[in-house]
Amino acid sequence: MSIPHVGESIESALKSQIVPDQEFLLQAPATPGPAGQGVMLRVRRAVDRTDLPYQLRYVGFPEIGNYPALLRNCLDVPVSNNVCEFLQELGAKLDHEFIAKGCIMKKGRIKVTVFKMYKIGPGMTKDNPEPMTMSHLVELSVVTTKTDMAVADDLRALADQLKPLVQLDRIDYRRV
Numbered sequence: 001m002s003i004p005h006v007g008e009s010i011e012s013a014l015k016s017q018i019v020p021d022q023e024f025l026l027q028a029p030a031t032p033g034p035a036g037q038g039v040m041l042r043v044r045r046a047v048d049r050t051d052l053p054y055q056l057r058y059v060g061f062p063e064i065g066n067y068p069a070l071l072r073n074c075l076d077v078p079v080s081n082n083v084c085e086f087l088q089e090l091g092a093k094l095d096h097e098f099i100a101k102g103c104i105m106k107k108g109r110i111k112v113t114v115f116k117m118y119k120i121g122p123g124m125t126k127d128n129p130e131p132m133t134m135s136h137l138v139e140l141s142v143v144t145t146k147t148d149m150a151v152a153d154d155l156r157a158l159a160d161q162l163k164p165l166v167q168l169d170r171i172d173y174r175r176v
Contacts, residue, residue: 041092043083047099053078068152074143099129102136109151110158113139138166 042057060073084094102115116136118129140158144151159168 041087043079043087045081054081054083055079056083063146068149069155071146098132107158108154109144110140110142110154112158113137113141115139138162 040059042059044055044057046052056077056079058073058075058077063071065071088094097120099118099120100115101118102113105112105114114136117132119132120129124130140155142151142155162168
């Protein structure tokens with residue numbers, strides 16, 4: 001069996017059952033994003049479903065421009081349960097930790113998350129965490145492309161329906 005050369009197509013690699021693999025580690029950008037932040041990685045797991053994998057999420061910086069909604073690059077990857085130790089070995093530092101309890105609903109392609117945030121501290125378990133606030137948070141999100149501006153109208157329409165129930169705030173990330 002021959003190993004395909006770099007210039008060959010992915011089809012030939014698949015035919016020979018050898019798939020080229022490139023791996024890259026994330027580095028802080030040369031010109032850091034808002035407030036001097038580096039790369040943001042989030043690790044999530046379902047506390048009540050230990051059979052589900054951990055999720056590693058890369059969250060990009062907010063896009064600067066005249067967009068009707070906040071745009072960010074986002075990448076979710078299922079990972080093993082030792083991801084926190086792996087990230088620490090790479091030099092990542094834990095910034096904060098919390099438990100989110102709530103529900104996820106879908107309206108078309110929009111994901112609506114309603115949750116309450118809880119602190120994690122010494123002596124606390126998942127059954128008795130301390131609330132960070134008495135309020136619930138509501139997040140509207142959708143996976144889309146930069147060129148699909150119709151999704152902003154869908155988000156705005158759903159947000160208008162929620163206005164009697166939810167105090168909506170839009171964050172200007174350029175000022176942060």
